[in-house]
Amino acid sequence: MAGRNGRTVRDLRRGNRAEVLQRLYFDGPLSRFELGPVTGLSSGSVSNVVAELVADGLVEEAGSVDSDGGRPRTLLRVAPTAGYMIGVDVGETRVRVELFDLALTELARTEHPLEHHRYDVDVVVGHILEGIAEVLDTTGLAPERLLGVGIGVPGIVAREEDRGAVVHGQTIGWDAVPLEALLRSARLLPDSVPYFADNGARTLGQAEMWFGAGRGARDAVVVLFGSGVGACVVTGDMTGGRAVEYGHLTVRVGGRRCRCGALGCLEAYAGAEALLARWREAGGEVPEEADEETALTALLAAAHPDEGAADAEGAGTPDPVASAVLEETAEYLGAGLSDLINLFRPERILIGGWAGLQLGARFLPAVRRHAAAYSLRYPAERVSIELGRLGPDAVTVGAAILPLADFFAAGGRRTGTPATPERRPPGWREALEDRASGGGAR
Known part of the structure; x- marks a missing residue:
């Protein structure tokens, strides 16, 4: 039976199971008493849903906690082996x-x-x-x-x-x-x-929003900075976020040729592959036959030599070519972030990916400075730019x-091969189609 909003009893039950499962997963272990306020369900509904989930092997007991003057309350969690x-x-x-x-x-x-x-x-x-x-x-x-x-x-x-x-x-x-x-x-x-x-x-964006530096943010952008550049935009009305081809924003008309074939893409300047190519073109000593991660390590070592090596002749002197390439890359990336800031006004921008994390904290101040310089003041003052927390994997x-x-x-039920669900058309569509065909009131 369907209600006035088109939801059936089965839909409501699935929604209740999903709500309980997610609260236990992200905030658990929790007692049945605690589940009521965080899910908005009645105590009777919580008991029924929990009983189903326990019977299905999805939820298990995880100890107990003292209550105010009553019996200890059993804590529940999602079973890891379910x-x-x-x-x-x-x-x-x-x-x-x-x-x-x-x-x-x-x-x-x-x-x-x-x-x-x-x-x-x-x-x-x-x-x-x-x-x-x-x-x-x-x-x-x-x-x-x-x-x-x-x-x-x-x-x-x-x-x-x-x-x-x-x-x-x-x-x-x-x-x-x-x-x-x-x-x-x-x-x-x-x-x-x-x-x-x-x-x-x-x-990457979903991982950081669920478990990493994005937790608690309603609007965020997660940037994947590797050999190329990508991003995931998450807004309050966008479930799971949306991938955007951020690396193919045009940052320089008639600029460098990008891997996609176009000219002047951000990725042609700020991706690790392009960064290392520009270092080589500027006369930098890029290690021969090295993979990108090893070559980027060499670039960072040249721009920021270890302080402990300063006693050796020339060992502590930053390479001006490597430093200039990194600064230019930070400006391009910051300018690219300004587009995201002005368009989406996120609370947070998180930089992840192996290259973003390898460049790390030393790179961030320059990126923040350039992002602020190229952005509108109001959104720029309300965004934080940080590194992701979940590592390169x-x-x-x-x-x-x-x-x-x-x-x-699906409320903890296996759905099988994903398929496009058959949806009933909304009521307004039928009414307007009827009106367009001349069947509406005159």
Whole structure:
């Protein structure tokens, strides 16, 4: 039976289960008494929902706490072994695959290198499948116990009804790659285990908003600063945030050629790949045959030599070329952040990704200074710019959250392969269509 707002009794029950599960997950352990105020449910509804969740093996007791003059209250938590998720990060130099329990404890991890940024579709799909098989084999976990596999990828991810997640990754040469269909066609996992794919910046953003430096913020931007640059914009009315192609803002008309083919993109100046290329062009001594992380370490060491080495002749003198390249990069990144500040007026901007965290606290003051100089005063005075807290592997954690979020939304029930739900059209549409066809009142 549906109510006046179109919600059925089943919808209400699912919503109540989801609310209790999420409160226990993020704020628990909690007692039944404490669940009432934080969920807005009556004591009777809380008792009924908790009884269901305990019977389903999703919630378990976690000790007790004294009450005021009465019997001790039993504390409840989400059972860590009630489900498992796999997170995959298709990164710039490797494909990382991790297996987590519901408490996001890492149970197994494997990595497969991508040589020379080789994003051959068959190679990447093979690495993902091999990684999934490896972490399951390491733990002996039955695939049926997975809530799903989440995958963070470069580029724009669209969802098509017949092919699932399709990746448009212009910078890596992927043109409408049906990633989900390719993975499912291998039949490595049962059909009941869904795949979820999204932009890596969004998975990073979701991780930082749920568990990291974004907790408690209503409006935030999380920047993924690696070989390239991306961002996830989170606003109060936007569930989970939205990935934006931040690295392809035009910051210089007729400027450097970007990996996407356009001229003057932010990524062509502020991404780690471009940063190192500019250092080399300016005469910097970039280590030969070094990967980007090693080369960026060398750049930082040249610009900020260790104070302990100051006694050695010349060892403590900053390299002016390296320092100038870093300062210019901070200005470009700060100018790019000003666009986000003026457009979205976030409370917080968080910088993550391996390059952003490697540049670290020494880089932030210059970025903040330039962001303020290029922004409107009012929003600039109300935003904080900080580093993310979850480390360089946060994309993988965020990818694992994709099936977890779906599990919560379904009230703790496995949904199987995600599909576009069949929705009843809203009442206003039927009324206006009737009016347009001449059936309305005259």
